[in-house]
Amino acid sequence: MKFVTSILNRRAVVALAAASMLAGVMHSAPASAADVTIPIIVKDTTSFYWQIVLAGARKAGKDLGVNVPELGAQAETDVNGQISILENAVAGNPAAVVISPTEFKALGKPIDEAAAKVKVIGIDSGADSKAFTSFLTTDNVQGGRVAADGLAAAIGAANGGKVEGKVALITALPGAGSLEQRAQGFKEELKAKYPGLVLVADKYADGQATTGLNIATDLITANPDLKGIFASNLIMAQGVGQAVAENNLAGKLALIGFDSDEKLIKFLNDGVISGLVVQDPYRMGYDGIKTALAASKGEKVEANVDTGANLVTKANMKEPKIDALLNPKLK
Numbered sequence: 001m002k003f004v005t006s007i008l009n010r011r012a013v014v015a016l017a018a019a020s021m022l023a024g025v026m027h028s029a030p031a032s033a034a035d036v037t038i039p040i041i042v043k044d045t046t047s048f049y050w051q052i053v054l055a056g057a058r059k060a061g062k063d064l065g066v067n068v069p070e071l072g073a074q075a076e077t078d079v080n081g082q083i084s085i086l087e088n089a090v091a092g093n094p095a096a097v098v099i100s101p102t103e104f105k106a107l108g109k110p111i112d113e114a115a116a117k118v119k120v121i122g123i124d125s126g127a128d129s130k131a132f133t134s135f136l137t138t139d140n141v142q143g144g145r146v147a148a149d150g151l152a153a154a155i156g157a158a159n160g161g162k163v164e165g166k167v168a169l170i171t172a173l174p175g176a177g178s179l180e181q182r183a184q185g186f187k188e189e190l191k192a193k194y195p196g197l198v199l200v201a202d203k204y205a206d207g208q209a210t211t212g213l214n215i216a217t218d219l220i221t222a223n224p225d226l227k228g229i230f231a232s233n234l235i236m237a238q239g240v241g242q243a244v245a246e247n248n249l250a251g252k253l254a255l256i257g258f259d260s261d262e263k264l265i266k267f268l269n270d271g272v273i274s275g276l277v278v279q280d281p282y283r284m285g286y287d288g289i290k291t292a293l294a295a296s297k298g299e300k301v302e303a304n305v306d307t308g309a310n311l312v313t314k315a316n317m318k319e320p321k322i323d324a325l326l327n328p329k330l331k
Contacts, residue, residue: 035067036065036066036067036095036293036296037066037067037068037069037092037094037095038061038066038067038068038094038095038096038097038098038289038292038293038296039068039069039070039071039089039092039094039097039098040053040054040057040068040069040070040071040097040098040099040285040288040289041071041072041082041085041086041089041097041098041099041100042054042070042071042072042100043072043073043076043082043100043101043102043124043125044072044073044074044075044076045070045071045072045073045074046074046075047076047234047235048234048261048262049234049259049261049281050072050100050281051330052281052282052285052328052330053100053123053124053281053282053284053285053288054070054285055282055285055328055329055330055331056281056282056283056284056285056286056287056288056289056328057070057098057285057286057288057289058070058285059285059286060285060286060287060288060289060290061289064289064290064293066095066289066293068289069089071085071089072085073085073102075207076102076172076173076176076207077102077173077206077207078102079102079103079106079107082099082101082102082107083106083107083110086099086107086110086111086114087110087113087114090113090114090117090118093118094118095118095119095292095293095296096118096119096120096121096133096292096293096295096296097114097118097119097120097121097292098120098121098122098123098285098288098289098292099111099120099121099122099123100122100123100124100125100284101122101125101126101127101177102125102176103127103175103176104125104126104127104128104175104176104177104180105128105175106175107127107128107129108127108128108129109128109129111127111129111131111132112129112131114131115129115131115132115133116131119133119292119295119296120132120133121133121134121135121136121288121291121292121295122134122135122136122137123135123136123137123284123285123288124136124137124138124178124279124281124284125137125176125177125178126177126178127177132303133291133295133301134291134292134295134301134302134303134304134305135303135304135305136283136284136287136288136291136305136307137178137284137305137306137307138178138279138280138306138307138308138309139306139309140177140178140179140181140182140185141181141182141184141185141188142185142309143181143182143185143258143277143279143309144181144182144183144184144185144186144187144188144189144230144232145185145186145188145189146185146277146309146310146311147182147185147186147230147232147256147258147275147277147311148185148186148189148190148193148194148230149189149193149311150256150274150275150277150311150313151167151197151228151229151230151254151256151274151275152193152194152197153275154228154254154255154256154274154275155167155197155227155228155254158227158251158252158254159227162196163194163196163197164196164197164227165196165197165198165225165226165227165228166197166198166200166223166225166226166227167190167197167198167199167200167226167227167228167229167230168199168200168201168202168203168216168219168223168226168228168229168230169183169186169187169199169201169202169203169229169230169232170201170203170205170212170215170216170229170230170231170232170236170240171183171202171203171204171205171232171233171236172204172205172207172212172232172233172235172236173204173205173206173207174204179232179233182232182233182258183202183232186230186232187199187202197227197228200223200226201219201223203215203219205236205239207235208235208239209235209236209238209239209242210239211239212231212235212236212237212238212239212240212243213239213240213242213243214239215239215240216229216231216239216240216243216244217243217246217247220243220247220249220253226253227253227254228253228254228255228256228274229244229253229254229255229256230255230256231255231256231257231258232258233257233258233259234257234258234259234260234261234264236257236258237255237257237258237259237264237267237273237276238261238263238264240255240257241255241257241263241264241267241272241273244267244272244273245267245270245272250270250271250272251271254274255272255273255274256273256274256275256276256277257273257275257276257277258276258277258279259276259277259278259279259281260276260278260312260325260326264276265317265326268312268313268314268317269314269317271314274313275311275312275313276311276312277309277310277311277312278309278310278311278312278322278325278326279307279308279309280307280308280325281328282328282329283307283308284307287305287307291305310322310325312325312326
């Protein structure tokens with residue numbers, strides 16, 4: 001624990017230094033309309049998912065003539081780092097801030113404090129705050145329901161139409177609003193529509209793909225008759241997909257993941273993954289900046305915007321709409 005705390009503290013210091021530099025830049029910026037600054041703060045700048053969000057924000061900045069600093073920690077577990085980035089971004093007097101909170105409880109007060117000084121637009125994940133001017137996200141409860149429906153369909157296809165047997169849920173981290181909502185929707189849908197599917201394991205990991213791999217491997221060993229798993233974010237889907245592949249269970253053990261990258265798309269093509277619930281992160285980034293600019297001008301904006309979720313399977317992945325979600329333009 002001391003080692004982990006040390007890493008988080010170092011990350012927080014690095015984040016604070018970087019954000020302080022940003023604050024200095026924003027303080028010195030001319031106050032003309034052409035020099036409007038709206039930072040976007042994501043959970044993890046190294047993740048493919050968040051790179052898509054940043055690409056959307058970058059494009060919005062170009063289209064709207066807005067300066068969009070791209071900020072974030074290097075791991076979703078670095079909660080203190082994100083708080084420091086938010087505080088220092090706000091200190092730079094931007095027109096507005098767009099943020100995806102890393103952790104529901106911990107980011108509540110910092111967002112309240114930020115919103116007392118500047119318009120705050122939330123994307124992707126919620127926080128324990130009522131201070132967002134607008135919130136753009138996937139309906140994650142509905143996303144969990146979509147995952148349950150996809151898992152049931154895959155189990156039925158692999159078992160002669162019988163939708164029954166043991167299933168498991170693996171969540172990347174405890175306390176993340178979007179992940180808790182996905183789990184909620186998944187479990188509600190199982191209970192409401194699929195009485196033959198029995199949830200025998202509801203596991204939390206630590207945000208690492210290797211942990212997802214180990215949890216899934218243990219579940220497979222302990223439950224050789226396991227029929228399906230829902231891995232509720234990209235990192236967990238990577239790890240669980242690896243477990244399915246290593247145990248030669250492609251086509252036998254149904255797996256539904258959430259979000260996509262090259263590795264998960266390959267798993268989908270190879271039959272390791274049965275389906276992916278795919279959001280529209282590019283739209284979140286683009287519309288987040290667009291909404292923030294409108295709010296900063298005093299224009300009325302929607303309090304809540306559902307950016308949608310789609311079940312992607314091998315059968316529909318080449319459709320134009322789905323292909324655009326799987327292969328977004330990052331530049």
